[in-house]
Amino acid sequence: MSSTTTSPIISVQGVTKDFGSTVALQDVTMTVDRGEVVVLLGLSGSGKSTLLRHLNGLERPTTGEVEVLDWQVPSLRTGDLRSLRSRVAMIFQRFELVPSLTVLENVLTGGLSRLAGPRLGLWAYPQAMRTAALQHLDRVGLLSKAYERSDRLSGGQQQRVAIARALMQNPEILLADEPVASLDPESSDQVMRLIREIAADESLTVVCSLHQVDLALGWGDRIVGLRHGRVVLDMPAAGLSKEQVMEIYGRVAVTTTQIEAIESELAVAAAQVAAREAALATAGNPS
Numbered sequence: 172m173s174s175t176t177t178s179p180i181i182s183v184q185g186v187t188k189d190f191g192s193t194v195a196l197q198d199v200t201m202t203v204d205r206g207e208v209v210v211l212l213g214l215s216g217s218g219k220s221t222l223l224r225h226l227n228g229l230e231r232p233t234t235g236e237v238e239v240l241d242w243q244v245p246s247l248r249t250g251d252l253r254s255l256r257s258r259v260a261m262i263f264q265r266f267e268l269v270p271s272l273t274v275l276e277n278v279l280t281g282g283l284s285r286l287a288g289p290r291l292g293l294w295a296y297p298q299a300m301r302t303a304a305l306q307h308l309d310r311v312g313l314l315s316k317a318y319e320r321s322d323r324l325s326g327g328q329q330q331r332v333a334i335a336r337a338l339m340q341n342p343e344i345l346l347a348d349e350p351v352a353s354l355d356p357e358s359s360d361q362v363m364r365l366i367r368e369i370a371a372d373e374s375l376t377v378v379c380s381l382h383q384v385d386l387a388l389g390w391g392d393r394i395v396g397l398r399h400g401r402v403v404l405d406m407p408a409a410g411l412s413k414e415q416v417m418e419i420y421g422r423v424a425v426t427t428t429q430i431e432a433i434e435s436e437l438a439v440a441a442a443q444v445a446a447r448e449a450a451l452a453t454a455g456n457p458s
């Protein structure tokens with residue numbers, strides 16, 4: 172009998188992140204296997220972006236460990252950090268394209284880390300890179316827009332350009348930070364479907380933050396729920412219903428946060444009542 176064990180491509184162990192008095196992440200532990208498509212699900216402010224940014228070294232944990240592609244991310248210095256980021260692409264809610272550049276030039280910037288220096292203009296890039304950029308644009312269905320200024324495109328199209336730019340890195344991991352939060356429902360569906368198809372075709376590992384339960388349920392292999400910086404749910408998406416997710420969120424809200432707050436308020440109130448009763452008793456029985 173043979174057994175195979177694969178180590179996770181991403182491992183986050185006991186990560187806490189403070190920004191001054193704000194605790195953005197609290198003792199977060201999660202792993203992602205190669206080829207997995209994981210959704211980070213949580214409300215605004217739950218820590219999704221902060222967690223994603225730890226995975227490519229944009230943030231360092233206050234305590235805890237982050238290992239990605241066998242690198243201990245928080246201790247990486249500039250050169251290794253650049254190597255890590257060339258293998259870990261990221262797309263953002265607001266696309267982060269250069270508005271005045273053409274679509275094709277924007278895609279080409281995704282390959283800059285492979286070149287010795289910055290490039291100005293389309294023809295400054297090697298022919299092979301221009302060909303690859305056009306292929307990626309074709310992949311996202313925007314070949315016909317290659318020579319248009321990127322700010323002339325719709326939001327959904329701009330996000331598809333950002334995906335093509337990410338593909339220029341030949342990444343192993345794609346981080347997507349609320350990639351459809353600025354899009355209408357139809358464009359959102361298109362973009363989410365595209366990411367899923369590309370992940371399968373390219374054997375990409377994907378970690379994507381979302382706040383919409385409906386989108387998350389039909390999409391990822393696994394859902395990791397965050398609330399107030401804590402992991403409150405980590406389950407395969409298959410078979411998980413919206414009610415279950417909402418219920419788990421509700422219960423966690425009540426058990427960990429609200430009950431603690433209510434209990435401490437009750438303790439204060441009880442102490443005040445006891446003090447008042449003692450004062451009244453003393454006033455009523457002067458010795």
Ligand SMILES: Nc1ncnc2c1ncn2[C@@H]1O[C@H](COP(=O)(O)OP(=O)(O)OP(=O)(O)O)[C@@H](O)[C@H]1O
Pocket residue numbers: 190193194195213214215216217218219220221222349
């Ligand atoms: N650089 C920072 N400085 C101070 N506080 C920060 C910083 N980055 C994040 N935070 C705080 O950390 C908490 C988590 O923020 P984060 O952006 O990770 O949440 P999120 O789930 O991604 O929410 P959203 O979708 O609204 O961005 C929030 O309270 C936020 O205000």
